[in-house]
Amino acid sequence: MERKELDMFLTDRTSTGKTKVSVKRDTEKMTNQVIINGTSIQVRPEENILSAALRQGIDFPHSCRVGGCATCKCQLVEGKVKELTETGYLLSDEELDNGFILACQSIPQTDVSIRVENKETIYGKVFQQKILTDEICEISIQLDTKLNFNAGQYVSLSIEGLDAERNYSIANAPNEKGIVRFIIRKVPNGKLSNYIFNEPLVGKKAKVKGAFGNFYLRENKNPILMVAGGSGLAPILAILEQGILNGIKRPLTLLFGARKKEDLYKINEIQKIEKIWKGKFTFVPILSEEPKNSSWKGERGLVTSKIKDHLTKDTEAYLCGPPPMVDIATKELLQSGIEKQSIFADRFTTIDHSLSLQIDDKKTRYKASFFDYLKFFLFHAVGLTSVVSLLMGGTYTTIGFFSLLFFYIVGDAISGDDKSTPSYSKPEILTLQLWMALPILSLIFFCSTWTVSPTDTLGFGSWLTDLFGYDFNLAKANTPTLVHFYAVILTGLMIGLVGTITAHELTHRTWDPISMFIGRWLLAFSFDTIFSIEHVYGHHRYVSTTEDPATAPRGRNVYYHILASTIKGNLSAWKIETKRLKRKNLSILSYHNAFLRGHLMSLSLVGLAYWIGGMPGMFFFIAAGLFGKTLLEIVNYMEHYGMVRLPEEPVQPRHSWNTNKRISSWTMFNLTRHSHHHAQGEVAYQDLRPYPNAPMMISGYLTTIVVALIPPLWHYLMIPKVMEWDKKFASPEELELAKIANEKSGIARLIASNKE
Numbered sequence: 001m002e003r004k005e006l007d008m009f010l011t012d013r014t015s016t017g018k019t020k021v022s023v024k025r026d027t028e029k030m031t032n033q034v035i036i037n038g039t040s041i042q043v044r045p046e047e048n049i050l051s052a053a054l055r056q057g058i059d060f061p062h063s064c065r066v067g068g069c070a071t072c073k074c075q076l077v078e079g080k081v082k083e084l085t086e087t088g089y090l091l092s093d094e095e096l097d098n099g100f101i102l103a104c105q106s107i108p109q110t111d112v113s114i115r116v117e118n119k120e121t122i123y124g125k126v127f128q129q130k131i132l133t134d135e136i137c138e139i140s141i142q143l144d145t146k147l148n149f150n151a152g153q154y155v156s157l158s159i160e161g162l163d164a165e166r167n168y169s170i171a172n173a174p175n176e177k178g179i180v181r182f183i184i185r186k187v188p189n190g191k192l193s194n195y196i197f198n199e200p201l202v203g204k205k206a207k208v209k210g211a212f213g214n215f216y217l218r219e220n221k222n223p224i225l226m227v228a229g230g231s232g233l234a235p236i237l238a239i240l241e242q243g244i245l246n247g248i249k250r251p252l253t254l255l256f257g258a259r260k261k262e263d264l265y266k267i268n269e270i271q272k273i274e275k276i277w278k279g280k281f282t283f284v285p286i287l288s289e290e291p292k293n294s295s296w297k298g299e300r301g302l303v304t305s306k307i308k309d310h311l312t313k314d315t316e317a318y319l320c321g322p323p324p325m326v327d328i329a330t331k332e333l334l335q336s337g338i339e340k341q342s343i344f345a346d347r348f349t350t351i352d353h354s355l356s357l358q359i360d361d362k363k364t365r366y367k368a369s370f371f372d373y374l375k376f377f378l379f380h381a382v383g384l385t386s387v388v389s390l391l392m393g394g395t396y397t398t399i400g401f402f403s404l405l406f407f408y409i410v411g412d413a414i415s416g417d418d419k420s421t422p423s424y425s426k427p428e429i430l431t432l433q434l435w436m437a438l439p440i441l442s443l444i445f446f447c448s449t450w451t452v453s454p455t456d457t458l459g460f461g462s463w464l465t466d467l468f469g470y471d472f473n474l475a476k477a478n479t480p481t482l483v484h485f486y487a488v489i490l491t492g493l494m495i496g497l498v499g500t501i502t503a504h505e506l507t508h509r510t511w512d513p514i515s516m517f518i519g520r521w522l523l524a525f526s527f528d529t530i531f532s533i534e535h536v537y538g539h540h541r542y543v544s545t546t547e548d549p550a551t552a553p554r555g556r557n558v559y560y561h562i563l564a565s566t567i568k569g570n571l572s573a574w575k576i577e578t579k580r581l582k583r584k585n586l587s588i589l590s591y592h593n594a595f596l597r598g599h600l601m602s603l604s605l606v607g608l609a610y611w612i613g614g615m616p617g618m619f620f621f622i623a624a625g626l627f628g629k630t631l632l633e634i635v636n637y638m639e640h641y642g643m644v645r646l647p648e649e650p651v652q653p654r655h656s657w658n659t660n661k662r663i664s665s666w667t668m669f670n671l672t673r674h675s676h677h678h679a680q681g682e683v684a685y686q687d688l689r690p691y692p693n694a695p696m697m698i699s700g701y702l703t704t705i706v707v708a709l710i711p712p713l714w715h716y717l718m719i720p721k722v723m724e725w726d727k728k729f730a731s732p733e734e735l736e737l738a739k740i741a742n743e744k745s746g747i748a749r750l751i752a753s754n755k756e
C-alpha cells in the first residue's frame with residue numbers, strides 16, 4: 001500500500017517527438033543542455049528547467065515555481081525529464097498526451113528540447129507621441145517587420161533609454177504597414193509609464209515581444225457589450241477597428257468609464273466608429289466624479305453600475321480595465337445570468353518589482369560549520385525534553401509546558417535575528433534530520449497517550465521505572481486533571497512543531513517518495529494530510545488572493561479563520577484531488593484518492609491511541625491533534641494576514657510576513673523566512689534567505705501566535721503594519737485591492753486610510 005503511495009509522486013516522462021536534437025553533453029560538469037525554442041541553455045545536475053532558464057536570462061513564463069499553477073507548462077519535443085510532481089493535478093489529458101510538462105518540476109535526464117508559447121521580438125521606432133489627458137498618453141511605433149497578433153492582444157514593450165519592460169495592449173488592428181499604437185496610463189512610481197509620459201520619445205528605438213493573451217473578439221452573432229475603464233479602452237479600440245474591417249454587423253454597446261469629463265479621450269474616434277459600424281452601435285460614456293454643477297448631460301456613476309441596463313439574455317461581454325472594475329463587472333454579469341463562457345476580460349496590471357527576488361549573496365555565503373548543522377537539531381532536543389516532562393507527570397509536566405513558552409517567547413525576544421545563510425555541502429544530513437521527526441513524534445504520541453491510560457500499556461511505565469529508578473506509574477496516577485490539560489496543549493504544540501512544520505518542508509519535496517511518505521504520516525497526527533495536496537497545489541498558487549482559504553482577509557479574527565480555513569482547505573483539497581483523478585480516469589472512491597487515504601491514516605492513529613490509552617487516550621490524542629491543526633491555521637493567519645495580490649502576478653517576497661527571530665528560525669527549519677519560501681517554493685529550507693527588508697511579523701512564531709489569540713491586541717499591532725504594507729510594498733493594482741479589503745474589513749482605521 002505504501003509503495004503505491006510513494007510511486008504516485010515520482011514519474012519519468014519520455015518524449016515521443018521526432019525532432020532530432022543535436023546538442024553536446026558537457027560530460028565534465030555532467031550538465032545537460034536544454035533547447036528552448038531553439039535557444040540552448042545549460043542545466044546543472046538536479047536543477048529544474050525553469051530555474052536554469054531564468055538563471056541564464058531566458059524570459060520563461062512562470063508564477064508559483066512549485067508545480068501549483070501551470071504557468072510554466074511547455075511541450076517536451078525531445079529527450080527525457082524526471083518530473084518532480086504529479087502533473088495530473090494541473091495538466092489536461094490532451095496536454096499530457098501531447099508531452100506537456102511543467103518546467104519548474106522537470107529535471108532533464110538527457111539533453112532536452114522543449115517548446116514554449118512562441119514570443120516574437122520585433123524592433124521599431126517611435127514616430128508619434130500624444131498626450132491625451134492628464135494621465136493618458138498615446139505612442140505610435142513603426143515596426144521593422146509586421147507583427148502577427150489578434151486585435152485585443154498585448155505585447156511586452158520597452159523603449160530605448162530605460163531598462164524596463166511592461167505589458168501593454170495594442171490599440172489598433174493588425175496591419176501590413178507594421179504600425180502599432182499604445183494607450184498608456186501614467187502609473188504612480190511606474191518607471192516605464194512615467195518615462196513614456198515625460199520624455200520626448202519620437203525617434204527612439206522600441207522593442208515589442210509577443211503577442212499574448214486571449215482577449216479578442218469571438219465569432220458568433222450575439223450582441224456585444226464592451227466595458228472599458230481608464231486605459232482599458234486600448235484593446236477595445238483595436239477590436240472595434242478589426243470589427244469594421246471584417247464588416248461585423250452584431251449590435252454593440254460600449255460603456256466607457258472615466259472620473260471626469262477631461263479624463264475622456266478618443267471620443268471623436270469612437271463617434272466615427274459609431275457611424276460606420278454595420279450593426280446597431282451604442283456608445284455610453286459614464287463619469288464617476290464629475291462635479292454635480294458641471295455641464296455634463298451624460299450618465300453618471302460607476303461604469304459597472306450601468307451594465308444591467310444594457311444586457312440581453314445572450315450578450316457576450318468584453319471587459320477591460322483595472323482589476324477591481326473587471327471583478328465587479330464580472331460579478332454583475334454573472335448575477336444577471338450571463339454565462340461565464342460569454343465573459344472575456346483583460347485585467348490591466350503593472351508588475352511591481354519592489355523587493356524583487358534578486359539574490360546576490362554569493363560572496364557573503366560561507367561554508368557551513370559544525371554548529372550550522374547542529375542548530376537545526378534543536379527541535380529534536382525540544383521534542384525529547386517534552387517527552388521527559390510528559391512522562392514525569394505532575395509538576396514536571398507543568399514546568400515543561402511553561403519552560404517551552406518561556407524558551408520561545410523570551411528566547412526570541414533576547415536572542416536577536418539570524419540572517420546568515422551558510423552554504424551546506426552535506427544537505428543529506430539535514431534531510432535525515434527532517435526524517436527523524438517521524439520517530440520522535442511517534443514517541444511523543446505513544447508517551448503522551450500512555451500518561452492518561454488506565455493501565456500500564458506494554459509494561460512501559462514499569463520498564464522505565466526499573467531503568468531510571470523514578471516511579472513513572474506513580475507519577476502518572478498522581479497527575480491532576482489541570483496538568484493533563486497542559487499535557488494536551490504541550491502535545492499539540494509538539495504535533496505542530498515536530499509534525500506539521502517538518503511535514504511542510506517534506507511535502508514540498510514532491511519528487512522524493514520517502515520525504516512525501518514521512519511528511520504525510522507526520523500530517524496524519526494533526527488530521528491534516530490534505531495539507532500535502534492543498535498547500536502545494538492550492539495555497540502556493542493563490543496565496544494572498546481571495547481564492548486562498550489560508551490567507552486571512554483584513555479584519556478577520558483568528559478564531560473564525562481557524563474554522564473557515566479548515567473547512568475551505570478541505571473542500572479545496574477535495575476539488576483538486578477529484579479533478580486529478582478524473583483526468584486520470586481513476587475512481588474517486590478508490591485507493592488512488594490521496595484525500596481519503598490521508599484521513600484514513602489519521603483514523604488509524606485514533607485507533608492506535610485507543611489501544612494505548614483506552615478512551616482517555618483516544619480523546620487525549622484527538623484533542624492534541626486538533627490543537628496541532630489549530631496551530632497550523634493560526635500560523636497561516638499570521639503569515640499572510642491582510643495581504644493582497646493579483647492572481648496573475650507571480651508571488652513576490654512582499655506577499656508574506658517574514659521574521660528572522662533566531663530561536664524560531666533554528667527550531668522551525670527557517671519557516672520564518674516565509675517571504676523567500678513563497679517566492680521560491682522549490683528552495684530547501686537551509687538555503688532560504690532572510691530578506692530583512694521584507695514585511696515583518698510582530699515577533700517570533702510562538703510570540704505572534706499568542707498575540708493572534710487576543711484579537712484586540714492583534715489588530716492594534718497589525719493594522720499599522722498593514723497600512724505600512726500598502727504604502728511601502730503594494731503595487732498600484734494591489735493598492736486598489738487593498739482599498740476594497742479595507743472597506744470590507746469593518747475596521748475604522750483601515751477604512752479611513754482609504755481617504756489618505
Ligand code: FES
Nearest residue numbers: 063065070072104
Ligand atoms: S507550475 Fe511552474 S511556475 Fe507554477
